Amino acid sequence: MPEQPHPLVEAITPLVERLNAELVAPADARADDICLAWEGEPVIAVRLLAPAPVSSSAAAAAGAGAAGAAAGATGSTGVQGLLAEVADELGGPLDRLSRSDKQQAVLMLEARGAFEFRKSAEIVAEALGVTRFTVYNYLNRAR
Secondary structure, three states, X not given: OOOOOOHHHHHHHHHHHHOOEEEEOHHHOOOOOEEEEEOOEEEEEEEEOOOOOOOHHHHHHOOOHHHHHHHHHHOOHHHHHHHHHHHHHHOOOHHHOOHHHHHHHXXXXXXXXXXXXXXXXXXXXXXXXXXXXXXXXXXXXXX
């Protein structure tokens, strides 16, 4: 019978997956890994992986252009990932969507937590080809 994972490992696994990281045994941990202990005993280590390079087609699909540079400056790579997901789901570059599809994109982004990131409204506005004020209007209409 397989051994049950430690409760700490079980609790952090969804976060580790979302961060595009991996779990490694403490014995295999490197200096830059994050070792986690439970009651003073090492349980697991988290290895942060380098972000996958974004292809130019993925950046174009997200309408990222200048927003990509802004995201790097603000540390909002999570917003860029969410923009790419929404662009894929809606079937094209965000800045070429109809007004109603842009409103839907903003709602999808809000549901996924995109607006929790710093400067996210500016990044989303740039990707959609609208103003920040328009993004806030879309959010307010939905509420």
